[in-house]
Amino acid sequence: MAICYELQHRLNPFYTGGSVKTLSNGSHVISMCHNSIKLVDLSTLATIQSFDEEEDTPITLAVSPDETTLGVAWRSLLIKQYNLITSTCTRQWKGHLGPVVAMDIDSSSSLLATGSADSTIKVWDMSRQYCTHHFRPGVGVVSIVRFHPSKLLLFSSSIDNNIRLWSLQDSKCIQILSGSHVSPVTTLLFLSKEGGDYFISGGRDQVINYWLLNDEKAELLKVLPVYEAVEGLQLIPEEVSGRGSVTVATAGEKGVLKLWDIENGCCLGSLYSLPESTGHVFSDLLYCHALQSLVAVASDHTLLLYSLKDKSVKYFVGNLDEVLDIKCISGDGYDEVAIATNSENLKVYERGAWSQCQLVRGHADVILCVDVNVTNEMIATGSKDKTVRVWRRNPSSGQYEGVATGRGHTMSVTAIAWAKQDNSFLVSGSLDKTIKLWNVKQLLLSKKTNEGSMSAMFTEAAHNKDINSIDVSPNNKLIVTGSHDKTAKIWSVADGKLMGTLKGHRRGVWSVQFSPVDQCVLTSSSDNTLRLWSVSDFSTLKTFEGHSNSILKAIFINKGQAVASVANDGLLKIWSVKTNECLTTLDAHEDKVWSLATPNDGRSLFTGSSDTTVCEWKDVTNEKRTQEKEKQSDFILKEQQLLNLLQDKDYERAVGVAITLDQPNRVLKALTDILSSSGIHSEPFHATIRSLNEEQLSCLLGYVKKWNTNSKYCRVAQSVLHVLLKIKDPDDLSKISNISETLTGLIPYTERHFDRLSRLQQLSTFIDYTWERMSLSDQNH
Structure with missing residues (x-):
């Protein structure tokens, strides 16, 4: 059976800029996200409601004090009013000649004020749906509008930086507060x-x-x-x-x-x-x-x-932005995921919660790579700021604190890896085409409270182009690097000596990894292939072909017996190392998938993409295998039960079991036997049809539609239809799934059978007439 994965959780963006409103319970926010407005539960980051408009973008929003109404101004100049309880749009209109950039709803939740780039302010009655006031400041974009909570006053400000007070009772401006601000007013x-x-x-x-x-x-x-x-x-x-x-x-x-x-x-x-x-x-x-x-x-x-x-x-x-790397952290009492995004902050989430995020701050530029040590207590990161940093988890607070910084690379650090057996060293690769091995053992054993500096044990000019990936062998003796120069190279940890070069890819190598169980290396490339290489003679052992785009990341899973890979087209594939076959293909993302990781237990996969999402995939192979065995056992039992019922001629129960097993031929045989022995008007035939539930009736009608296309079996099909129409109300029949499609297929052939029988009846009548005339002729003679 193929390895099966199912999507367990997807971490989606919920805010990408613009207006944000919190609800009174404190656990929900309403925010702008790309082309939609989302109501989000902060405890789970799940989207409760979403208000989307195709090919349109929201500009600003306002929520009524009673939290039942949402007003949204869209870039298409439409103003829309939504009911937050029913999640429906109750009204939409075009109120201004320019975009609405400011909105507010009064304390009674009945009036909506809109300020526009067309230098006008309008007040709308949301229940009666008409404009109550039209004010003209006439000084450019209206940047802010606010109702007074207890007076019939509306406050506004425009690009002239003056605050205006408008009387809703007299429909005029009663005061201009000029000179109080010399820059735009942002809040009142x-x-x-x-x-x-x-x-x-x-x-x-x-x-x-x-x-x-x-x-x-x-x-x-x-x-x-x-x-x-x-x-x-x-x-x-x-x-x-x-x-x-x-x-x-x-x-x-x-x-x-x-x-x-x-x-x-x-x-x-x-x-x-x-x-x-x-x-x-x-x-x-x-x-x-x-x-x-x-x-x-x-x-x-x-x-x-x-x-x-x-x-x-x-x-x-x-919004995570572009996800560049992911690593899983599992320890005593904690299970976390470290995510490097297009940000200088490392984001650490607790698996299962996914709501709150720990921001690990310290880098001055975007973090490009991350790795976790063998004891799952420290994280190493490489950044565009040309540094390598080590972070240790504080067991009491759960926060990650800076321990050491390594400086020496002259360009962005793009790859990093810990030693596999201990915490004695880590290695890094950079756009400066060099690799460095950092000595961290003594530094980590020290009791210093401040962040120290790491020293490089050696530096090697490794490749002719950018280094994309790096890994350390399970025995801590070898290092493998992958580069845009189409090669992967193996180095000695002891002295940094080049041991061998893996040549064969036709384009750049994106990722490399040592096998956890065999003496081989896995590489992925822009030539759309994966390769397994021998560590002893540096030859290609196997090639995996199946991706149609650049393979950006590949890792060993299932204790080295399988390989997972992600590509430029957003697909995740699972491969068998033994057979070279692709076992599973999952449509993971809508854009490039840069990152792929698995926790120590190997029961999950995490993928991160340029589409700003992170997906957690659960290995459900054992569950599927168990379900398949149970299904097979149940099938055998029901098959035996069906044979016994047919032998005992208990057709009423046999038809139901045969439908459950999806065996239309046995259903046809049982119904034919009933019709032959009892006839269409018999109680056994009616009782058999009456005993079926709605799902079984839906399946039976599917069989009937197929039988009705063949004149050999149409008698059974028409008999079933006759009984169904006699014992079932039309309302009950309309509730059966796919009834419209079934009727569409039944009517033409039923009409054809009716015409055929009508012609046969006419022919039989003509024979009777001829016989009668012949009888009369004999009597006359």
Whole structure:
């Protein structure tokens, strides 16, 4: 039996930029993802609802306070209103001449405000479906619109950086707050406290303004410089902040979450900051009352959940981007997957959970390769920043901490591998065409708390072109490298001496790996083939052909008895080492599959692709084999039961068993015998048809459709139809699966049989007439 794998889990993107909204329960978010809007459960990252539009892209969205209505503005200029409970689009219309870039829904969940690039603002009654207000600021793109929570006021700001107050009661602009900001206003907050109503505005001019709103007129009370462009601003409730004064949190271009005391005009400190070396910033800031947490949206599409109660931080990666490498980490009490994506942060997920992600920070550029040591407690990574880094898992916290850094490569580190028997060394390959063997044994045994430096035991100019892959033999004595120069080479660990060159591929070699059980090497190439090479004489032992595109990764699985490979076309193939045959082909991804890994238990496969997804495939070979055996045993028992029933002439039960076994010939024989012995109007024939369930009737009708095409068996087919139409209501028959297709096939042949019998009846009548006339003639003579 072939090796069988089934898709166990797919890690899909859920946020690729744009607006994000959190729901009141704190466990769900609504986000933009490519050409759709997704409602995502953060506990599993599963998509609960998805609102998709073909060939259209969302620009902005708004969620009603009662969380029943979703408003979305699309690039096609359509505004759509969705019901979040029924997941249906309740209304769509074209409201502006330009794209809608700002939206808000009022506190009653009945009015929707839209601000457009056509310099207009419109307010829509969502229940009665008409435009209630049309405002014309006339100064370019309207960047923000906000309803006041308790007054009939609408606030807006445009590219002139002024805040405008619009009266919904008088349908006019009642005040323009000019000169308060000198850059675009990005956020507005409203609050009511003893002494009146207030609001806070923040913008990219690095200031926060505190306003008093009295008799629908705004008065500037305080200007607070924050020394960075403000992209997100949230009010912290007094019961959470523990302060009597107004406290807000800001997030902006420096990637720092800060707390500010507005009334006293001071900074209360930083809560969290993104590493400056990454260059990432915060693009939005939300507050979740249920969790008492801030949700910061980073420019790398990561959602950061910061708890104000216990100061803990959780990461939710909205978009993995291109997945470059994957390795599995299994230890005592933990089972994780390390993923290198198009990012300088290594992402570590817990298998089975897949929701929260641990970001391992330290590299200054994209991580290209990753490997896990034999004890599953350390990770080595290679990056575009030309360094090799080693990370150790802290057993108490489960966090990975930097242990050592290796510098010396002059270009990106593209391949890395640990020693197989111990942690004495690791090897790396680079775009500078060299390999380095790093001594890490003494460094890892030391008790230093700070990150140390690794020294290279040797450096060898290995290939004429880029090195794509590297591996260490199970006995720690050999190294194999694969390169774009169409060769793989084997090196000695002891002195770095070249032992042999594996020549035969017609294009670049993408991956190499030593067999865990035999003295051979597996290579994959852009020439669409896999090869097994002898370590002793460097000759080709076997060639695997079947892929139609470049094979980007190949590994041994099933204790070296099989090979898994992934290619440029997104396919995953499983091969038998013994027979060279492709056992299974799985349609894994929609783009190039760069990464392939298997955990120590060998029961799963992980694939990562340029389509920004990671798939976990479960080996279900044993389960399938068990099911096949059970199915075969059940078939033998039912086959014997059927033979016994036919011998006893218990046709009523025999027909049901024969249908279950999918044996139409025996069904036909049993029905024919009943008709021959009892006739169509007999109770045995009716009882046989009546005893069948809906699924069996569906199968029987399929047989009848086939029998009806042959005049030899049409009598049985028409008899079954006659009884079915007599004992079953039309409504019951309409519920049978594929009934429309069955009737389409039955009607033409039934009409043909009817015409044939009609002609036969006419002919028989003519014979009777002729005989009668002949009788009369004899009497006359």
